[in-house]
Amino acid sequence: MVRLVSKRWRMMRLVIALLLVAILVVSAGCSGKSDQKQASSSSGAKVIKVGVIAPFTGPASRVGEEFKGAITMAFDEINNQVGDYKIEFKWIDDESDAEKGARAYEQAIVKDKITVGFMDWHAWVSASAMDVAAKYKMPHFFSFGASDIVNQKYKSDPEKYYYWLGKAWPTPxxxxxxxxxxxxxxxxxxxxxxxxxxxxxxxxxxxxxxxxxxxxxxxxxxxxxxxxxxxxxxxxxxxxxxxxxxxxxxxxxxxxxxxxxxxxxxxxxxxxxxxxxxxxxxxxxxxxxGxxxxxxxxxxxxxxxxxxxYTTPAAKKFRDDFKARYGFEPGASSAGMCYDWAKYFIKVLQACQAEYGEITTEKLAKIGKEKVITGKLTYTDGIIHKEYKYTPETFPDPVVDQQHYMFxxxxxxxxxxxxxxxxxxxxxxxxxxxxxxx
Structure with a gap:
């Protein structure tokens, strides 16, 4: 009898031990998920990480300064938030070098886990970064790189390179x-x-x-x-x-x-x-x-x-506000137009939230292809140009005429x-x- 009780007790202890292990495993899993969710946003909000390419150092670093200031001002107007998503920026320094720019961009995608790319100044950096965007299927909106090399690369394989979603400056x-x-x-x-x-x-x-x-x-x-x-x-x-x-x-x-x-x-x-x-x-x-x-x-x-x-009251206000905030006068074609493109980009983010109920890398690529390239989603409240718009016939260039984009x-x-x-x-x-x- 004593042996029987002892045997049953050992079996019960084994079952209890197994249950405790199972509980610990489940708890650890839940804890991991909880930590991961908190890491995405300390405030509990979801996060969109925007990777901005620009020459923040090197011979064209002043342009990088103007880009950063203009983008910051545009997103401050919406409190860096779209819906329940908080906006965070990863400032990617291309140093005016194609190879360095592409390498830094890839690191931002792989290591920093950016959600979407935005902006660029140099055409040679754009041409290099296009391959990175295509490799990772990373939508990248509105880059100033104007040279025809961008057009040629896009036209060589539109399905591969459409992720480079539009030039912010047309072919010269x-x-x-x-x-x-x-x-x-x-x-x-x-x-x-x-x-x-x-x-x-x-x-x-x-x-x-x-x-x-x-x-x-x-x-x-x-x-x-x-x-x-x-x-x-x-x-x-x-x-x-x-x-x-x-x-x-x-x-x-x-x-x-x-x-x-x-x-x-x-x-x-x-x-x-x-x-x-x-x-x-x-x-x-x-x-x-400036x-x-x-x-x-x-x-x-x-x-x-x-x-x-800077001709309109709104344009002059932006110029004066920028100078008061950063201590130097912004160029209309660098900071001024970057501010407009940033506002257009905000409109894209908002449209993505409204259309799909979420803002993800995949959904942004989809809305870029279906709404931006087709000219269904444009921006008409700019301080520099009347309307920022693409069509399938002009893409990757914007529409250029006196009613849209003209210098x-x-x-x-x-x-x-x-x-x-x-x-x-x-x-x-x-x-x-x-x-x-x-």
């Missing part, structure tokens, strides 16, 4: 015709009688600069001008005396080009005056950053640029730009520099 050839029309109209109206119809083209030696340069060169050729030279300049270069002396010796009536970093474009502008260059100057992007005039002074007088302006040609005087083209927006006629008057 869609805009640069404005310069040619401005110059030709001034000649036809008798505002300027050039000594010859010779033009020299220059540009930063990257995808952006070469595409802009080759596009505007062909457009001037088509308009009857002779392109006597094209010159490519390294990113970050600030020594231009030999090049400018060469251009002066060629005796051209016009020089036209672009750079993508403030140190280069400001040095080029100042040195062109120092060497006594007697040519009309087109400097696309001179005013991209403090360009502090860098150039009156050497920028009479220079032509194609760039948006006026402006001429600078004492740090201010006056619109000289198109006719419907014109504030003043083109003025000829005194050194060019016969």
């Amino acid at each position: 050839s869609l805009l640069s015709t404005g310069y040619v029309q401005t110059i030709n109209e001034a000649v036809q109206k008798g505002l300027w009688t050039p000594k010859n119809k010779k033009v020299a083209v220059y540009g930063v030696d990257n995808e952006w600069g070469r595409l802009f340069g080759t596009s505007i060169a062909q457009q001037f050729k088509d308009a009857g001008w002779e392109v006597v030279t094209t010159e490519w300049i390294a990113l970050g270069e600030t020594e231009f005396y030999p090049l400018l002396s060469k251009l002066k010796g060629l005796d051209v009536s016009l020089i036209a080009g672009t750079m993508s970093d403030p140190p280069s474009v400001s040095a080029f502008t100042k040195q062109s005056k120092e060497v006594g260059l007697k040519s009309f100057v087109i400097s696309d992007g001179l005013g991209w950053v 403090e360009w005039y502090k860098l150039t002074g009156d050497s920028s007088n009479y220079v032509l640029d194609q760039i948006p302006q 006026p040609v402006i001429q600078y005087f004492d740090g201010k730009g006056k619109i000289v083209w198109p006719e419907a927006w014109k504030e003043a006629d083109l003025q000829v520099p005194p050194s060019l008057k016969n």
Whole structure:
């Protein structure tokens, strides 16, 4: 009898021990799930992690500063929240380098677990990051990288590359015709009688600069001008005396080009005056950053640029609020347009929540493909352009015309730009520099 009781007791203890182990395993599992949920948000809200690509260091770091400030201001207006989702940012520094940018982007996806990508400045970084977005099926909205290399890559395999959801800046050839029309109209109206119809083209030696340069060169050729030279300049270069002396010796009536970093474009502008260059100057992007005039002074007088302006009360309020908050004036084409694209991106997030009841990487890719690319979801409350819109025919470029997205040609005087083209927006006629008057 004693043996029987002892045996039963041992069996009961074994059962109790097994039950305790099972309880501990279940509890551990529940605890793990609870910790994981808390890790997603200490406040209990769900989180959307937005990975923002920009040059936060390097030669174009001022653009990164303007992007960060504009995005922060846009999302502050909604208290960094869409529905029950809190917004967190991962600031991805591309250092103006395609390989470094792509590597940092991949790390943000794999290690930092971003939900969605947003923004970029350089076309060569965009082209590299497109492969990363395609690899991980990561929707990435509205990047400034404008070169045709982005278009070519998308068109080579639209199903693979649609995750790179739209250029925030169109291919240069869609805009640069404005310069040619401005110059030709001034000649036809008798505002300027050039000594010859010779033009020299220059540009930063990257995808952006070469595409802009080759596009505007062909457009001037088509308009009857002779392109006597094209010159490519390294990113970050600030020594231009030999090049400018060469251009002066060629005796051209016009020089036209672009750079993508403030140190280069400001040095080029100042040195062109120092060497006594007697040519009309087109400097696309001179005013991209807000403090360009502090860098150039009156050497920028009479220079032509194609760039948006802060014209409406809402635009001027953004400019003033930005300056009060960050201590420097924002560029309309960098901070101003980035602010608009950030608001459009917010609209995409809100539409995703309304459409699907949740905001996930997969759902954002879906709404991008079905609503943004098709032109069903646009943004019309911008401070810079009338409407930000894509169509299947224009994608990955936005729709470009005076009712949607268009840059006026402006001429600078004492740090201010006056619109000289198109006719419907014109504030003043083109003025000829005194050194060019016969």
